[in-house]
Amino acid sequence: MGCKGGFPCSHPKGAIMTTRLAIASQRPSGRGLRLPTLNHVRAVLQGLGALTFVGLAATPAHAVPAFARQTGQDCVACHVGGFGPQLTPFGRAFKLGGYTLKGGSAKHDIPLSAMLVASYTHTTGDSSSPPPGFNANDNVTALQQASIFLAGRLSDHVGVLAQATYSNPGSDRVAWDNTDVRYATNYKIGSTSGIFGISLNNNPTVSDVWNTVPAWQFGFMTSPFGAGYGQTPVIEDLGQLVLGATAYTLVDNHWYGELGLYHQLSNWWGQQLRAGGPVDALNDGGAGANGNLTAGGGVVSGYAPYWRFNYSNSIGANSYEFGVLGMQTKLNPQNPNGSNLLAGNGPDETYTDMGLDGSYQYFGESGIWSVNGLYIHERQKFTQSYLTGATSNAEDTLNAMNLNAAYWYQNTYGATIQFFNTTGSSDPYLYNPSSSAQTSGVTWEFDWNPFGKSWVDPEKNLRLGVQYTTYNKFAGSSQDASSNNSLYVYVWTAI
Numbered sequence: 001m002g003c004k005g006g007f008p009c010s011h012p013k014g015a016i017m018t019t020r021l022a023i024a025s026q027r028p029s030g031r032g033l034r035l036p037t038l039n040h041v042r043a044v045l046q047g048l049g050a051l052t053f054v055g056l057a058a059t060p061a062h063a064v065p066a067f068a069r070q071t072g073q074d075c076v077a078c079h080v081g082g083f084g085p086q087l088t089p090f091g092r093a094f095k096l097g098g099y100t101l102k103g104g105s106a107k108h109d110i111p112l113s114a115m116l117v118a119s120y121t122h123t124t125g126d127s128s129s130p131p132p133g134f135n136a137n138d139n140v141t142a143l144q145q146a147s148i149f150l151a152g153r154l155s156d157h158v159g160v161l162a163q164a165t166y167s168n169p170g171s172d173r174v175a176w177d178n179t180d181v182r183y184a185t186n187y188k189i190g191s192t193s194g195i196f197g198i199s200l201n202n203n204p205t206v207s208d209v210w211n212t213v214p215a216w217q218f219g220f221m222t223s224p225f226g227a228g229y230g231q232t233p234v235i236e237d238l239g240q241l242v243l244g245a246t247a248y249t250l251v252d253n254h255w256y257g258e259l260g261l262y263h264q265l266s267n268w269w270g271q272q273l274r275a276g277g278p279v280d281a282l283n284d285g286g287a288g289a290n291g292n293l294t295a296g297g298g299v300v301s302g303y304a305p306y307w308r309f310n311y312s313n314s315i316g317a318n319s320y321e322f323g324v325l326g327m328q329t330k331l332n333p334q335n336p337n338g339s340n341l342l343a344g345n346g347p348d349e350t351y352t353d354m355g356l357d358g359s360y361q362y363f364g365e366s367g368i369w370s371v372n373g374l375y376i377h378e379r380q381k382f383t384q385s386y387l388t389g390a391t392s393n394a395e396d397t398l399n400a401m402n403l404n405a406a407y408w409y410q411n412t413y414g415a416t417i418q419f420f421n422t423t424g425s426s427d428p429y430l431y432n433p434s435s436s437a438q439t440s441g442v443t444w445e446f447d448w449n450p451f452g453k454s455w456v457d458p459e460k461n462l463r464l465g466v467q468y469t470t471y472n473k474f475a476g477s478s479q480d481a482s483s484n485n486s487l488y489v490y491v492w493t494a495i
Contacts, residue, residue: 066113066151069110070111073103075461077090077091078094079452080361080370080411081411081449081452083449083462083492084220086370096209096250097184097195098157098184099160100157111152112149114148115493116145117143119140119144120138121139121141121226121487123137123226125483146167149163157185159182160182162178162180168224173274176273177275181199185197194250194253196249199247200243202244203238203239204242208325210310210359212372212374214235214236217374221492227469227474229439234327234331235306235329238300242304243262243265246258247260248308256323257309258308258309260306260307261303262304264299279298279300298332298333300330306325306326306327307324307326309323317364318360319362320358320359320360322356322358322359326352326355327353328350330351331350331351332348349383349384351378351379352378353376355376356375357374358371358372366409366410371404374400374403375402376399378398389429392427393430397425398423398425400422401419401420401421402420404419411449411453412449413446413449415446415447416446419441421438421439422440424436424438431475434477438476439473439475441470442469444468446466447464449462461493461495462491462494465489468485468488471484
């Protein structure tokens, strides 16, 4: 399913990227930071060589990023750094307007774009069970992700951003990815003016225009072999498994509100789009004292309401936003091992997510500063899972915090630091053996975007990134948490 967020990117928590608590059992214990061996050095050099070739040897193409061609604007008009997904005020207005703004000189817009990602990953500790075809460490993924986009204006009021993605490791096949079909129109009532729109999409928060929400927050590209953030709220895990419709309005260019409902994809549609399946809300591969019940997993029951409200403003070179978001999801537990204890016809289990977010941007003469933060509190009510011994408590909580700050110099060189911390209830059965979901750490990333600031060579949109993640705690323990530390180098190109 791919990476989180993106140009856009793909599923917010790819099949391998967020390996959750199961990763703790895949790391050998008592392993600290190791000096690189000759084989490690050789692998790094080979990997960097392969990445450089993929990123720089691309021949000129007639296809260009679809939105830039449609609007006739340089990529930096919509994106910080000239490459997605961090939006500028102009980029946010373009999205809220339904992707319909037209200003390009082309008589016939072809609303198609594509992107390719190649990467290299090294982790401090080897994995005892790497994905098929990959090593326990030092993996070069020549084609981590390949996506094609239908992106652009369909009529005066309707636009689309739809993505299909191949990822490796991950789905190893082309699958439905982030999709956002919009209708938008302007209105005026007395002295009040605004935008009204409707979004048909498959990922809660993908309709948002701020880089605080789960679908678009940093990291925009992450390793398919990394340990991720451990446990995550359900609102972050529904991408491509649901389909929903939201209605939104921006009043007087300040007050924003959005309401919507999401429903589980049917099995038939999930198979056709290669994107459906049960929601794995808590653990990969099972949980509980008996080891065979998936606590918190299952399918979305009925319709899950989503809400989002915020206030934003721009003063001179400053732009800021603060707001709330939330979702209530009922999951009907499903047991993958065939036990009739969870037959799928018992009471639902309820997850209520409430979030606070804030964002700030400063556009200076030579650089752009940005700060984004999101805190989500989730209340989990277990019915079947508690009765069957998959959880120790009938109710739990989960708290997820993501705070990042970035600086871009001349839209070319970027540096980002991110702090992440997950805490929650103590539940020995659910979080066996540590009894806790706490995961915390820091991610550093340095990027180089050589193109995107001029319309001379629009086909050359490229990002070279180096990312390093360290863990203070993982899966409730500080012991051996550093074995999950990872170095990730990637080349990301869009045409």
